[in-house]
Amino acid sequence: MEMEYSVGALASARSLQTFAYIYTSMATFWTYDYVCSIFDEWTFLLQSRWTKVKGLYIVTRYTPFLLFVSHLYLNYIPNEDPDKCQTINNISSCFSLISVICSECFFIIRTYALWNNNKIVLAGMLFAYLAVIVASVGILFSATANAPFVTSAIPGITGCYQSTGSVELFVPFVLLFALEFGLISLTVIRAIQSWRATNNPLYTVLIKHNIFYYACGLFFSLVNIFTSLLLQYAYNGMFQDFQVVTLAILATRMHLHLWHADRNLRGSDALMVFPMSDVSSAGRTP
Incomplete structure (x- = not known):
């Protein structure tokens, strides 16, 4: 006897399948990127000296692997236990937070270097950064608790989703957008102030990297704000x-x-790493 399912059940099932496809595609993309850069990466890991920034690099680079393992398991576990779904999602959220915190750290340090280690600029960035982290953590976990996970009623459809999305989930992306807008503004201001006076190619690289990184961050933050507000089921979190x-x-x-x-550039001093803690040398004008 063929069972009939509600429109909502069918929509949630389609969203879960789409969500699973997106995560599988992301895992493939991350693996492809890793394979393409493996020679440069292992050259860096083996030949650079150990610094705090090298440790930061390792955490930033390999945390997405743990994120994929936990989330792919979440997407394909049998639909039997919503409590297990919530636990695994909390673990995945922790990996996401660690990854984005480390990624932003790189560019806060870079912006600090571009401003010639200006303590006032550093204090302002750190205050805003910590405020965003604390607020995002509180909102993320409280929103998840208020909108618990459920499983699909359709046999053969695995994975978990939040049946009623929480409107608060867009707030962390608003905060991240505001933070990155402030940081890209600092980068642009610094570029305008010293562009003609600086001939150091590493300084130019820093500015280009910062602007491109923050532009991507701003774009994705806007996408996630709109998907969190406008879409339902698993769709509202598919780009987070x-x-x-x-x-x-x-x-x-x-x-x-x-x-x-x-x-x-260093030539014979090839084994000398260019640690981000010392990156200010590229930001100083002659």
Whole structure:
């Protein structure tokens, strides 16, 4: 006997399938990027000296792997236990937060360097950064608790979703948008102030990287604000971790490019790493 399902059940099933496809595509994209950059990456890991920023690079680079493992499991587990779904989603959310926090750290340090280690600029960035982190963590976990996970009523459809999306989920992306808009503004102001007076190619690389990174961050934040507000079922969160993974790839790729550019400039001092803690040397005008 063929069972009939409600329109909502069918819509949620389609959203879960789309969500699973997107995560599988993201995992494939991350793997492809890793394979393409594996030579440059292992050159950096083996030949650069150990610094805090190298540790930050490793965490930023490999946290998405843990995120994919947990989320792909969440997407394909048998539809039996919503409590398990919520637990795994909380773990995945922690990995997402770690990844985006580390990615942003790279560019806060870079912006600090562009401003010649200006303590006032650093204090302002850190205050805004910590405020965004604290507010986002509180909103993210409270919103998840208020809109618990459910499973599809249709046999063969695996994965979990929130039956009623929480409107608060768009707020972290608004905060991230505001933070990145402030940081890109600082980068543009600094570029206008010292562009003609600086001939250092690494300084130019820093500015271009910062602007491109923040432009991508602003774009994805806007996308996630609208999807969180306008879409239902699993659709409202399908691009959230896509932003996280893309920013992690950009941050690590740009750091590798900067390190190799500095290495080529140093010539015989090829084993000298260009740590982000010392990146201010590229931002100083002669």
